Structure formats: structure tokens, C-alpha cells
Amino acid sequence: MAFLQTIPELRQPAPGVELLCLPEPRFKRAQLSLGFEMPMDKKRAARTLLAEVLSQGSASYPSRLKLTQALQDLYGASCSIYADRAAEYHRFSLQLGWVGDRFLPAEEMVQPRLFGLARGLLDQPKRGANGSPFDVETMERERSALLKRVRERKDDRPSYAEERFLAQMCAGEPYGLLAWDSEDALHELSADQLEVARLDLLASAPITAIVVGPCDVDLVETWLADWFSTRGEVRSLPPIQHPPVGKLREFREELPMEQAQFHYGFRYAQPESPRSFEALGLACAILGGGAHGRLFRVVREEKSLAYGIYAMLRARKGLMTVAAGIDAEAYQQVRAEVENQLLDLQQNGPTAEEMEFAIVNRLDRLRALADSGSRLANYHLREHQLGFKRTPAFRAADLQSLSPQEVATAAQSLVADSVYLLAPGKNQNPAAASTPS
Amino acid sequence: MRFGSTDTHFQLPNGEILEVPPGSAHYLEHKLFEGREEKVFDRFGRLGAEFNGGTSFRSTNYHFTTTNHYLSCLEVLLDFVQHPEITEERVEKERGIIEQEVRMYADHPGFFGTFLLHQALYHRHGIRIEPGGSVEDVRRIQASELQACFEGFYRPRAMRLALAGDFDPEQILSHLAPLLDAPDLPIAEKIYPLEPSHPAADWLEKPFAVTRPHVWMGWREPYGLANGYARLRQRVLSSLVLDLAFDPASATHEKLYRDGEIDDSFQAYWSSDEDWGHVVVSGVCDDAKTFAKSVADAAAHFVDQGLHEEDFLRLKRAAWGGLVSGLQTPAALANSILNAMLEKVPPFATLDVLGEIEFADVLARAQEMFHPERQAVAVLTPAT
Helix, strand or coil: CCCCCCCCEEEEEECCEEEEEEECCCCCEEEEEEEEEEECCCCHHHHHHHHHHHCCCECCCCCHHHHHHHHHHCCCCEEEEEEEEECCEEEEEEEEEEECHHHCCCCCCHHHHHHHHHHHHHHCECCCHHHCCCCHHHHHHHHHHHHHHHHHHHHCHHHHHHHHHHHHHCCCCHHHCCCCCCHHHHHHCCHHHHHHHHHHHHHHCCEEEEEEECCCHHHHHHHHHHHHCCCCCCCCCCCCCCCCCCCCEEEEEEECCCCEEEEEEEECCCCCCHHHHHHHHHHHHHHHCCCCCHHHHHHHHHCCCEEEEEEEEECCCCEEEEEEEECHHHHHHHHHHHHHHHHHHHHHCCCHHHHHHHHHHHHHHHHHHHHCHHHHHHHHHHHHHHCCCCCHHHHHHHHHHCCHHHHHHHHHCCEEEEEEEEEECCCCCCCHHHCCC | CCCCCCCCEEECCCCCEEECCCCHHHHHHHHHCCCCCCCHHHHHHHHCCEEEEEECCCCEEEEEECCCCHHHHHHHHHHHCCCCCCCHHHHHHHHHHHHHHHHHHHCCHHHHHHHHHHHHHCCCCHHHCCCCCCHHHHHHCCHHHHHHHHHHHCCHHHCCCCCCCCCCHHHHHHHHHHHCCCCCCCCCEECCCCCCCCCCCCEEEEEECCCCCEEEEEEECCCCCCCCHHHHHHHHHHHHHHHHHHCCCCHHHHHHHHCCCCCCCCEEEEEEECCEEEEEEEEECCCHHHHHHHHHHHHHHCCCCCCCHHHHHHHHHHHHHHHHHCCCCHHHHHHHHHHHHHHCCCCCHHHHHHHHCCHHHHHHHHHHHCCHHHEEEEEEEECC
């Protein structure tokens, strides 16, 4: 199986709109993702609630029931709208998916019908009575539901631990902010503020779209051109912050729970070249990239301290983070092991076997991109955002020629910033203490 | 491998009857990855393959994906599932890892609540217990018990193999034969407890570290349909009924959502195997009793409020699209084929069954699915 040797065709159908095209007819389902990126500004609360309100229907499909029925009619097509934080930006996303024509009756025209439905959600919302930009009942219901979800997020302990870790490690940076701002901000939103946020998004947000699978890319381009061609100048986004690293910080919080959640964060200066970034990725993989990673072998296999422990790069921001579920009592041991293993990698570089395992695993993943539309889209979107735009074949060539010294040098760029533990409090999770039997 | 977490009581080919602790099948899965001379992690790692295993109620599955070393990976897979080395020392070494895995799930309300519902729905059935067992179970599992499980069930006749990818089937088949142990080795006889046909409890609740109540409602079948076409058909029919009743495209869902009784956490699905089957409807709510009453009322009356053939036909189209989309990758294809083999139906039979089902079939199934006497509720209440 060969490496893919192409990058997506880049089209610019309208001001501030970049479209990455991967028309791959071998896939069964096509997917199109539109990401509207904005600063993590005060309007992000409005955009977050807006996503919820717009998901409930449009002028043409004025209820969630009608909207879902329309999607079912299109052979289970999907259309979702959501808002979250992506790197240091607030991202408002429209995601579409539909089955390729060759699996459908000849007369079906799913793609254009789905596109019409999707545009209507953002362009022609269901309006409220007396000139209100949105239906008040819908808006209040969605506000209430969103507030409940915000309050309940700590029910998912691992996700909550990650959120708290990043919030404290990156306090004062956009990366540490919540996508919805705050409960107070959500409480105070008016329908007019949502409408301002909607118009602002459509008019001035830089948009990155990527389409992959069995689809008509010309139709996608025409659709986007028709929708956004009248835009003026789009907003330029602030650069991502890379503050200097100070003394290692340690955070500990408590909640009733059974298993502690451990996070360790490192910062690195953005690598100067794609090759040095590849070396950094390899260093991360050798440290904690899966079953062949050092931390997995030592912390799990040798010391039985965790079921899993993994390291990952948050590439746009310039962070490497390590995460594991552990016994709170093992905190110092796990922390020391992370530090020791990284120090050893920095000073002595990887072993020949570590290089072999990590490289062959990454090569396999690069080859396997050809089998999955969603993985292929994610790969190329990341490359585009990082400004590298490398083909899988290009990356494979870099990987195969990297030396252990280059990996050690890349590892040396990692500087410890924060270590965090969310630990069981005095009241352990009451049900976990009496597991069903 | 047709050996899962509920298979804890069995008669070995030599006549000996054994009862092993819950979690044994899952522990055995972990031990197999230890290999003999070399860890399976290293053998697959050298080949660049991704691999994993999973223990479910009635089977334990092992899989790999690779782009370049298909035959070598197949050799590794068939070697480690047939030739483990299970010693006390090796079993002891894994205990801490498995304890951490079990404890990871203990903080997960969705996982915990599902098994609380199983305890309400069933009296003695093995699905009352999580596949990994409890921490206490994990602490008492012995090497000799895992060895007995292995010798009782890990035999070629209990094994099913599904492959998908860009390869020559003839070459694979000729390569396979010498990799399999003698196929005529006998396997153990599973012994299952007799399970009454009605729920064990109509309402169970436990305090948990959640903000609002999490509710699971279940309606069980009085008995299972065994593996085969009948169960597949029941599964497809049940899923269509649930979509008609509770999907966001249903009037029921719209009313419950508009009234604030349910939110986006609400879901409904069908779960079954050879000797059980039940509906699960779950959600997070402000008041568990109100939620349960609203959902039970909706389940009892949605048929009376009028089901339309156009809704059914629309759902069939959506289900077709979902099934086709679900076969996107080679890994998904192999998984689909394996599940069909374990269910004893032809690969992709779901598509045929979906095509054959008519509106009248769905109406009939809808009438029998939500009997109040087969209903049970499990609630995780916010701990104070």
C-alpha cells in the first residue's frame, strides 16, 4: 500500500473562504465541514448559544422534528452545528454528511438538497413574534438546556479534569478560556445579541471548509461562492500566544470520584521547519504515543500504575500534554516517571528499537489515511492550519530519514510548565464505593 | 472467540464443573496480550500494526489493522490467541493494570447506570455484572482459573475470523491452515442460570457523583431468540420502532423536548444477544419520577396517536444510509462481518432484512415492546 502523494486542491470561492477539496469516490459517505473561526472574544457566549438555537430549525424547517425528518428523507444525511474552542479561537462549525450517489436510486439528488437545508439554518433562522430575531420560546429552552450542560460537565470527570488543567496552565491566554465564556454571560444574552453574532459570523469570520468523499466539488464551490461572494473584508485573527515558561507550577483539586486524573503540560517553541516538527512528533510518540511509548511500557507495563498513559501534541498552540487515570497515592511516582523518561530522551535520545517502532507505526498510520475519509480530512485540515501542507508521502520520507539525535534535539525543546491532579475528595464517589454486584 | 464475561460457569471436557469469578474472560484477554517469549505489543509494534482486544458478554474479540504486513500480523494474532503462557507471576503483574481499568469505569455514570438497569431487569443473568468484574473480583482471580477458561474455550471451533482488505483470499486461506491448532479439540459446555421472564425490580436507585438524576428505563423480552435470522429481524424491527417512538423526528420526542422533560442526553436503543433482549431509554432530567412517567406514558400511547407509513418509509431510507455509511473503512467491514458470524447470520444480512420489513411488521412489533409488567427503571441520584 503506497503513501498518498497529493494535497487537497485549494479553492477560494469567496472572500475569506478557503475550500480544501478531496473528491474521493471510493468512500461511501461524503463529509463537508465549515469552520468559522473568531477570536475568543466576549461574543463567544452568543455564538455558543446561537449554535444551539440554529440547530432547532429554520424558516423552511421550523422545528427540530421537521429538520430531522428532512434529513432522514435524504437517506440519513447529517447536519450539525456547534461551537467550541479550537486552539486559541472560537470555532463555529457546520458539518454535513451524506451517502454517495452510487448507493442511492438514480433520481435522488441528495447533495444540493442538503446544501439548501444547511444554508437555510444559518441564513434564514426561524424568527420570533413581533419582530424578534429568534423565537423566544426556543431561545429560552436552549439557554436553559445549555446552562444545565455547563453545570453538569463535571459529571464527566476525565473531561472536566482536562478542562481544569488547561484553564490553569493557560490562565490569562485564550487557550485557557471556556468556549461559552461563563454562566453569567449566557444568562444575560438577548435575542438581538444572538442576531448580531450571527450576522457578524457570516460577514466577517474567516472560513475554512474541507470536503472529502464521493461528492461534486464544483457544486460545493458554487454553493459557497453564491453564499459568501458579497462579503467584504474578513476579520484577521490574533496570533496564537506563546508566553515564556516560568517555574514549574503544580495544581491539585478534589472532587468525589474513584480514580484520580493526572495531567502534565509542556510547552515548546514552534519548530522552524516541517522536518523539526516531524522530529518533535516522533519524540512525543516515543514518550507516550501508545503501546510502544516509554510511558506505557514503564508506568503501565512495568509498574502497573495506570491502565493507559498517553502524550499528545496540541500543535497549533505549541503544547505537549500527558494524561493518565491513576491512584492519587501514585501521583509522585507517575510524575517522577514522566520527568525521568523525558529527561532521558532529551539527554540520551531514543534507542534504535524505539525509533524503529515509532517510525513504522507512524508510517502505517500515514498509509492508512487512504482508508478513512474522516482521518484524511483531519490530516489535511491540520496540515493546512499549521501551514505545512505536506503530503503523506512527503512526511513519510522525512520520518524515514530522521536521526535519533534530531529526536533528542526536538525533545529538548519541551519545557515543563504545569502538573495537575484531580483527586478523590473526602467523599469518594458513593456508588463506586459499592460497585453493583 | 465465543467466550465472554457471562461465561463464568461451565463444564470442562473432562467433566469437571468450574465457576470462576466475574471478570475472568476480561482478565484472560489481558493475559493473552502478554504472549509467551515476547509481548504481543512488541510483535505488533515491530510491524507497525494497530491492535486491541475487547471483552463483551458472550465473546472476546481481538483485532489488528495494518497496511503492509497482513500475513505476519495474522500469524501473530493466531499465535497469541492459541498459545499463551499463564503463570501466577504473570497474572499477578497484570492485576494492578486491570484494577485501574475497572476503576476508570467506576467514575462513568453512563457505564454504572447501564449495569444498574441490568440488575433491575434481570434476576441472575450474567449481564448484571460489568465485563471487567469488580475490583474485588479482579483481586481474587487466579492463574489456574484463567488457564481453565483458556483450555475450555480458546479452540479453533469456537473461533471466528473476519478479514477485510486488499489481499488474495486464496493466499490467506492457504496460509491459515497450518496456523490453527487441531480443530477437533473439544470445548467446555457453558452453564447459565435459569432466568425468570419478568424484571427483578421495577425501580432501583443509587447515589452517584452526578449533578442531576440520570435515568435508565428498560423493557425486557421474556426470553431470548437465540442466534440467527429471527433475532436479527427482531433487532431491526425493534430499532425501527424505537425510532418511530423516540427519534427526534417523532411527535413524542418533540413534545417531551418542548416540555423540557428531556434534553440532548435522551436516547433509545435496543440491546440483545441469544438469551436476552431489552429496550433502553435513558436521559438526564430534573426529576426521575416525572421523567419515567412521561416516557412510560409516551411508550404506551405512541401507537394510538397514529403511526404513518410515510414515517416508516422515511426511517427505512435513513436506516439504509446509516448502514451503508457504517461500512466505510476496512476495519468497519471486518467488524460487521465478524458480528454477523457471531450472530449466525450471513454478512450484510441486515440490509436484506431491512428491505423485507413492512409497515405492518413494525406496527405488530410496536404493540408488544412496551408491556408495563416488563418495565424496570434505574436511577443515579445526585449524592449529597
